[in-house]
Amino acid sequence: MKILSHSQIDRLGITAAVACAVHCAALPLIITSLPLLGLEFLANIWVEITMICISVFLGCYSLSRSYPKHKNLMPIFVLLSGFAIIAIGHFWLEDLESFLIPIGGLVLALAHMINWRLMKSCHHNHSQN
Numbered sequence: 001m002k003i004l005s006h007s008q009i010d011r012l013g014i015t016a017a018v019a020c021a022v023h024c025a026a027l028p029l030i031i032t033s034l035p036l037l038g039l040e041f042l043a044n045i046w047v048e049i050t051m052i053c054i055s056v057f058l059g060c061y062s063l064s065r066s067y068p069k070h071k072n073l074m075p076i077f078v079l080l081s082g083f084a085i086i087a088i089g090h091f092w093l094e095d096l097e098s099f100l101i102p103i104g105g106l107v108l109a110l111a112h113m114i115n116w117r118l119m120k121s122c123h124h125n126h127s128q129n
Helices: 006-030 045-070 074-092 094-121
Strands: none
Touching: 006 045, 006 094, 045 074, 045 094, 074 094
């Protein structure tokens, strides 16, 4: 079984975070048409929880493997900010949920992009990682 590289993990993280942001942004707009399209499962809370869990796992995994190499805390701060925005929108400011959660998802994608660029700029051999 091949282990994913840092770049591949960050790309997966970006994809998951953007998918989460698009899902959360579009869902309030199209929720009434989901049953007509056979996509009512997208409005299920477990879909949202699964997407958030995947984003948390990929973010923590990617950044924990990358930090020892580039030693820059910026991606971690950005990732934690994204998770905080999602949590605030989901648990405390529910009236702003449809605005805050997509923003949080995009911030998570930004953390992966920063991490990816930092890893590209490292002068170490990362081929085994």
